[in-house]
Amino acid sequence: MIPARAPLHTVEALRRSVQSLTVELLAVYEELALLYSVSSQIGRLTDEHQIAAVALKEAMEISSAHCGWVALWEGDNLRVHDTCRMGIDPQTMEHINRVVLEPLFHSEGHDFVSHTLRQEYGLTEKDAPSRFLASALTLEGHSRGYLCLGRAETGGVFLSPDQKLIGAVALLTAVELENVRLQRSELDKQRIVNELELARTIQQSLLPRDFSRVPFLEAAGISEPCGEIGGDFYDLIPIDADRCTLIIADVSGKGPPAALQAAMVQGIVNAVIRTCPDLSFLMSTLNDCLLARAAADRFVTAFAGTLSSSGRLFYSNAGHNSPLWIQRTGDVIELNQGGPLLGVFPKSQYSQPSVQLAPGDLLLLYTDGVTEAQDRRGNLFGTTRLIEWARHQRGRPAEGVKDSLIAAIRHFCGGCRQHDDLSVLVLRHTG
Amino acid sequence: MPKTVLVCDDEPYILESVGYVVREEGYNVLMADNGEDALRLAQSESPDAMILDISMPTKDGTLICRELKAGPSTRGIYIIVLTAKGQERDMQESFRAGADEFITKPFSPRHLRRRLHELLD
Numbered sequence: 001m002i003p004a005r006a007p008l009h010t011v012e013a014l015r016r017s018v019q020s021l022t023v024e025l026l027a028v029y030e031e032l033a034l035l036y037s038v039s040s041q042i043g044r045l046t047d048e049h050q051i052a053a054v055a056l057k058e059a060m061e062i063s064s065a066h067c068g069w070v071a072l073w074e075g076d077n078l079r080v081h082d083t084c085r086m087g088i089d090p091q092t093m094e095h096i097n098r099v100v101l102e103p104l105f106h107s108e109g110h111d112f113v114s115h116t117l118r119q120e121y122g123l124t125e126k127d128a129p130s131r132f133l134a135s136a137l138t139l140e141g142h143s144r145g146y147l148c149l150g151r152a153e154t155g156g157v158f159l160s161p162d163q164k165l166i167g168a169v170a171l172l173t174a175v176e177l178e179n180v181r182l183q184r185s186e187l188d189k190q191r192i193v194n195e196l197e198l199a200r201t202i203q204q205s206l207l208p209r210d211f212s213r214v215p216f217l218e219a220a221g222i223s224e225p226c227g228e229i230g231g232d233f234y235d236l237i238p239i240d241a242d243r244c245t246l247i248i249a250d251v252s253g254k255g256p257p258a259a260l261q262a263a264m265v266q267g268i269v270n271a272v273i274r275t276c277p278d279l280s281f282l283m284s285t286l287n288d289c290l291l292a293r294a295a296a297d298r299f300v301t302a303f304a305g306t307l308s309s310s311g312r313l314f315y316s317n318a319g320h321n322s323p324l325w326i327q328r329t330g331d332v333i334e335l336n337q338g339g340p341l342l343g344v345f346p347k348s349q350y351s352q353p354s355v356q357l358a359p360g361d362l363l364l365l366y367t368d369g370v371t372e373a374q375d376r377r378g379n380l381f382g383t384t385r386l387i388e389w390a391r392h393q394r395g396r397p398a399e400g401v402k403d404s405l406i407a408a409i410r411h412f413c414g415g416c417r418q419h420d421d422l423s424v425l426v427l428r429h430t431g
Numbered sequence: 432m433p434k435t436v437l438v439c440d441d442e443p444y445i446l447e448s449v450g451y452v453v454r455e456e457g458y459n460v461l462m463a464d465n466g467e468d469a470l471r472l473a474q475s476e477s478p479d480a481m482i483l484d485i486s487m488p489t490k491d492g493t494l495i496c497r498e499l500k501a502g503p504s505t506r507g508i509y510i511i512v513l514t515a516k517g518q519e520r521d522m523q524e525s526f527r528a529g530a531d532e533f534i535t536k537p538f539s540p541r542h543l544r545r546r547l548h549e550l551l552d
Contacts, residue, residue, distance in 0.1 A: 022451045029537050
């Protein structure tokens, strides 16, 4: 049986239908090709202006726009890089940004289309477009700026397919701009980490390592900031063959600000003590310098001592945790005389008492990171526990005493993260 | 006399849509949905240009390229390879086989129109 031939009007209708679908398919191809081209080009770029310029070029070409620009937010202002503006005078563009885009942003508008921009906004500039399309570069509700396209009056109006396509380009651009921002922020973070690591190395190098230059004592020290760098330091400064100055200090606060101030204090101590080993003068000078130069709300606690080969120790304590004098006999004495903390009270006076050390006596200098070390329940290591520990240290070498204290604190804390810098300097008078 | 373009692709919707673009631009269109027919039409009709897919059953585009560029009467046909295989090595392989131009899918009809005019007008 021969099938009946389709009526002519049906064939014609089918042909038209195929043609219409083909046209639609070609439009989809065009969109896909554009998005593919934009994403493959901008995906390789790391500069936000280059990304914006590529997106603008492609968007202008696909939409047969006469002019276009990409405006990005810099603080509260829209800025357009020279490479992100085509076919329009900067003054005209800035006028449109001001009267169209800024109000659009404040009304939380995403896209904007006008067929009669010149009349609507009373634009008198010759190169101001009549047909205008602005698409927000928005990602997760955060606007980075706008992709703007314009056509002259003789150009066609922007229709919803244009809006959809340019919106997709704007989204791709926003994603890529965000990627660049995240990448840059990650690099910045890495740079800060590297700089802090360098600062830590420098700060550790400021601590004395060679204690053998002072023949009448044996010493061991450690300084552990709770971050990369901290506000603690200790030092041991030989004055002459028979005398040396020892100091430990703690700048209030933590991190880089405290570390900078600690370095300043350490520098002053080294400069003053070499010309005048008087501890009252040293503390007064430090107090004056800190009052004159220090940032607000910052203070320093410090303990300084001058030990001679005979065992005579002059000291001055400026509000610092009292160092422990651990005698051979097992008695433990707190060295707490001196004056107020540094950098708070003008014209403070500091006394300089002295004690006589016997060979084998120990001095333990420490910062509040020791006594304020906390266990899981928030209990502090405390002075009582420290003195009790100290009673068992008599006669031990300095290095062993230091290690024993660090081990005792770690055991007490049980792995709890600490919130303060911790420094310890142990000295043993060898006679 | 309008120039003639031979389009060869085994995907009917690509064949139809590329043919539509060529026809709309005012050129004669020949269409083939397989390699053998494409070769036969190229030899008998001597088109001015050819838009050729690479991945096709029985005879792929690279082989067709080689055969056309080896034949004295067909080596002058300008061959545009249109393929989804967009890697650098695919492009190099097509050029080694004799292709004159390489366009990847998804293709831009606008770009294809512009190239046809640049080549044939």
